[in-house]
Every structure is written in structure tokens, then in C-alpha cells.
Amino acid sequence: MDADTTRQRIDAAWRERYGQGAAPEALPWNDTIALLMRHHSVRAYKPDPVPEGTLPLLVAAAQSAATSSNMQTWSVVAVSDPGTRAKLAAIAANQKHVEQCPLFLVFLADLSRAGRIGERIGQPMENLPYFETFLVASIDAALAAQNAVVAAESLGLSTLYIGALRNDPEGVATALGLPPGAMGVFGLCVGYADRDVPAGIRPRLPQAAVFHDERYDAGVDADLLASYDATFEGSRHGGGGSWTDRVRNRLGRISQLAGRDGLKPALRRMGFPLK
Ligand SMILES: Cc1cc2nc3c(=O)[nH]c(=O)nc-3n(C[C@H](O)[C@H](O)[C@H](O)COP(=O)(O)O)c2cc1C
Known part of the structure; x- marks a missing residue:
């Protein structure tokens, strides 16, 4: 594959993974990285069995x-x-x-x-x-x-x-x-x-939200999250709503734990004392 085609693939993969921004100029690349960056969950399957072995x-x-x-x-x-x-x-x-x-x-x-x-x-x-x-x-x-x-x-x-x-x-x-x-x-x-x-790739947070150099910086969140919310909401595979809404829905109410608020006592009954 020539350098231009590789670069186009890197840019396309980056765009899909982040939904915004450009890939760094110099980036090592191979099929394994490309596979990892294409990951997306699938919630509907064909009945075909998986191959033997x-x-x-x-x-x-x-x-x-x-x-x-x-x-x-x-x-x-x-x-x-x-x-x-x-x-x-x-x-x-x-x-x-x-x-x-x-x-x-x-x-x-x-x-x-x-x-x-x-x-x-x-x-x-x-x-x-x-x-x-x-x-x-x-x-x-x-x-x-x-x-x-x-x-x-x-x-x-x-x-x-x-x-x-x-x-x-x-x-x-x-x-x-x-x-x-x-x-x-x-x-x-x-x-x-x-x-x-x-089904398809769900854009992730900008790297600056999850990556910290030397020391954690809690101050970067607000602006980054606003732009990510817009990206996520506009994405075909985000599942509807902003990312902040998803986090609020998942973590905002105890009912969303669907019984998992009782996980610790359940684990203790299952032989995990969790001392
Ligand atoms: C430990 C774990 C548990 C998960 N459980 C569920 C689940 O019960 N149902 C579901 O539809 N997705 C589940 N997911 C999938 C996540 O919702 C999904 O990974 C996330 O939305 C990001 O989407 P992507 O995998 O397509 O990138 C789970 C993911 C992880 C890592």
C-alpha cells in the first residue's frame, strides 16, 4: 500500500473513532491497530454458527x-x-x-x-x-x-x-x-x-479528556465535553442523546443499577467476603 493510501486510511479511522479532529502527522500504523480502532459492539446476530475451532x-x-x-x-x-x-x-x-x-x-x-x-x-x-x-x-x-x-x-x-x-x-x-x-x-x-x-463505531472522548501528561488535569473537562456531546449526539451510532445525558441516565438514579446496588451482599453470599 502506498503512503498516500495508508495516510487516507489513518485519517478515516481517526475520524470515525473521534468524530472530530485530525490524526497526528506521524503515526505508526498496522492492521492490528486498524482492527482495534474499528471495534464496535453488535446487538443483532445472524443465526450462522461460528466456524469450527x-x-x-x-x-x-x-x-x-x-x-x-x-x-x-x-x-x-x-x-x-x-x-x-x-x-x-x-x-x-x-x-x-x-x-x-x-x-x-x-x-x-x-x-x-x-x-x-x-x-x-x-x-x-x-x-x-x-x-x-x-x-x-x-x-x-x-x-x-x-x-x-x-x-x-x-x-x-x-x-x-x-x-x-x-x-x-x-x-x-x-x-x-x-x-x-x-x-x-x-x-x-x-x-x-x-x-x-x-451498528457502527461510537466516537470516543477527545484524547485530551482521558490522557494526562505527568499530572491529572481536572480543568480540561468542560469545553471538551461540550464539543464531545455535540459530536456524540450527531453520530449515527451514538444511540440518541448527548453523552452527558447517557452518563446522567446511567449514574444519576439508583434504579439504573437494576439490582446491582445489592452486589456486595450478593458476592458475600457467593463466597467473596470482600474484606
Ligand atoms: C463490561 C461491559 C459490559 C457491557 N454490558 C452491556 C450490556 O449488558 N448490554 C449492552 O447492550 N451493551 C453492553 N456493553 C457495551 C457498551 O455499551 C459499549 O461497549 C459502549 O456503548 C461503547 O460502544 P462500542 O463497544 O460499540 O464502542 C458493555 C460493555 C462492557 C465493557
Whole structure:
């Protein structure tokens, strides 16, 4: 590809990702970066199955992510059974794609394996009950899942995280037969996008809002957010309304937590003391 074409692609990708502004003059570029910048969630899937071998490949990609102290405190459950899918969809506020997508994965923060190791070797695992260890497991699960997302998208598949499984973590645990110390942090739909249903890139905040040089600058927000609101509202795939409206809707009222305000006691009942 000649330099002009590459530059045009960079500019187009930048415009889509940010909806405004221009890409820096000098920018390293390759297919991996282009893939990452094209990411968008998909909420409608064709019934076509994913190609054979996709599942072990996604798991291998997930297992290739960094993991705290190589403890690998996560697991993943693939759910095909229609009855179980229906239960999970109901927990996730009836999101139809949970039942519709050909492959549905539930990523777990999983301290149960370490607990079993402790029992086997007769070592009380003093650190397991701490909030820090739960956080480690949740971060591990998220990093693993994101590797699976990138791998899936590199194969032409689309994805959607389903955080709404946390509306009822105990319901998820019952549906999947999880042991104490394992929690579904989110689901992941994988499949071929139904192109009849519009989906596309959602512009992100200007870099200056999220990137700070040396010291955090809380003073940059107001102007940047006003321009981002306008960009977001005008974008085809923003989902309607300004970004500030979305944040207000999501964080402004307790009802939007859809039961997740009870997450801490639920986790404690599930074997995470969160000390
Ligand atoms: C952990 C996590 C949980 C999410 N849960 C849901 C969900 O339950 N339902 C949904 O439609 N989208 C969900 N999303 C997708 C986000 O809404 C989406 O990533 C965001 O709007 C940005 O859009 P994009 O992924 O197309 O760039 C989730 C994303 C993440 C990272």
C-alpha cells in the first residue's frame, strides 16, 4: 500500500473513532491497530454458527492475556443450552442477543480454583477473602475477555459484552452451577453481525479528556465535553442523546443499577467476603 493510501486510511479511522479532529502527522500504523480502532459492539446476530475451532481459539487468545502473578484467577463458561440462555437473557433485562448469538460466553472471576488448591495442599489461603483478590480476579477476567474480543473481531466476527448479568449474580451462579468463589462478571455474545440492523463505531472522548501528561488535569473537562456531546449526539451510532445525558441516565438514579446496588451482599453470599 502506498503512503498516500495508508495516510487516507489513518485519517478515516481517526475520524470515525473521534468524530472530530485530525490524526497526528506521524503515526505508526498496522492492521492490528486498524482492527482495534474499528471495534464496535453488535446487538443483532445472524443465526450462522461460528466456524469450527473458533471456541478453542478464542479461549487460547483469552489465556494469552497477562494475568496477575500468573495466577489465572478467571474461567469461562460457554452456554449453548436454550433454557440456560433464556434464563441468562431474563437476568440481563431481556437482551434478545443473549439468546440469538451463536456463541455465548460467561467470563468468571474465579477464586474457587485457588481455594481448591489450598484444600489440596493443606494451605489456608489467607488472602482469598480480601477485596484486593476479588479485584485481581475481575481484572484477569476482563483482560482475558478483551483478548477474545480482539481475536473474534480479527476473524470477522462481532461481539457484545453483557454486564447486565450482574443484575443477578446468584441467578447466574445457579444457572451455570458455579461453585462458591466464582462469579460471572459479564457475558460475551459472539457471532456474525446481522448487517440489516445498523451498528457502527461510537466516537470516543477527545484524547485530551482521558490522557494526562505527568499530572491529572481536572480543568480540561468542560469545553471538551461540550464539543464531545455535540459530536456524540450527531453520530449515527451514538444511540440518541448527548453523552452527558447517557452518563446522567446511567449514574444519576439508583434504579439504573437494576439490582446491582445489592452486589456486595450478593458476592458475600457467593463466597467473596470482600474484606
Ligand atoms: C463490561 C461491559 C459490559 C457491557 N454490558 C452491556 C450490556 O449488558 N448490554 C449492552 O447492550 N451493551 C453492553 N456493553 C457495551 C457498551 O455499551 C459499549 O461497549 C459502549 O456503548 C461503547 O460502544 P462500542 O463497544 O460499540 O464502542 C458493555 C460493555 C462492557 C465493557
